[in-house]
Amino acid sequence: MNIEEKNPEEQAAAIELSKQKLKKAVNDLRLSPEMREELVEAVVTRMHDRFIESGGQYYPDINDVLKALPNITYIARREDPENVIDLISEDKDLKISFGDDKFSKDRYLNSVAWGPDEGVGSLKDAFIEGHGKLGNIVTVMGFETSNDLDVQILDESKTISHGRDRTRIRSTSGTVHPEDTRFVFVRVPAAQMPDHLMTDEEIDNFEDEMEKPKAKRGAGLHIIRAYIFDRPGESNDAAA
Incomplete structure (x- = not known):
């Protein structure tokens, strides 16, 4: 739907999107669910294009x-x-700290x-440890350790709790540089994934899932894409 087809309130809200942070825009209650879904699709396309422009190698699988x-040890969160x-396409360092929590x-x-x-x-914990999402978009980034990062093993990460192995979970602080970033995983609900980034099989699987009772829906409702960045960086054994 083009912006000309939207009602005046949605037109005004759409104009404001360029002045807002993406997170606020995606969750803007002035927008209809259809427009928010359209915006999420636009954000996913934007991320994809920016990652490719920044030298990312795209992996649908x-x-x-x-x-x-x-095959080295990375930190993922x-x-x-x-x-x-910002880290990938704007070359801005990423600060990880606890003082602002x-x-x-x-x-x-x-x-x-x-x-x-x-x-x-084994990456499932990475989708839990860390913070932040954009609407229903979740990103997990992986990076090599450097002298500007402090990676620690805390007491609670040395155990298996409630059947969940926590021995690989870490406490990380410091600065992640663009050149240290090695991969990004993007998880998006299939309903909000742009068609041009979906395979025919994924579209078929999604349609099959939507025909099931809601309580029985599962695989096919989310799609994960990966990007690898080959940027020489300094690594050490702090993550092991």
Whole structure:
């Protein structure tokens, strides 16, 4: 739907989008659900284009990332999509700290030590540890350690709790430089994924899922895409 087709309130809101932070825009209650969905699609397309323009290698199948990445230990964490865009496309350093957290100023677990040989399944904790999302868009970034990062193993990360292995979860603070970034995973609801970024199989799977009772829907409702960035950086063994 073009902006000319929107009602006056939505036209005014759409104009304001360029003046707002993306997070506020996506959650703007003045917009209809249809327009918010349209905006999420636009944001996903923007992220994709910016990552490619910044030298990212695009992987529709995240399992292929396991073969493409050097088998070393990375730090992975969920990060605000806006921060990831700035880090990748604007070459802005990313600060990770605990002092600005409104709930706690003490160190806490916020990242995962991960290597490709551990498989994609081991990254599930990375979608939990960290913070930030944009609407329903979730980004997980992976980076090499450097002298500007402090990666620690806390006592609570040495155990298996409630059947969940926490031994690879870390507490990370410091500065992530653009050249240290190695990969980004983007998870988007299939309903908000731009058609041109979906495979025919994914579209079919999504349509099949939507025909099921809501309580039985599962695989096919979210799509994950991966980008690898080959930027020489300094690594060490702090994450191991």
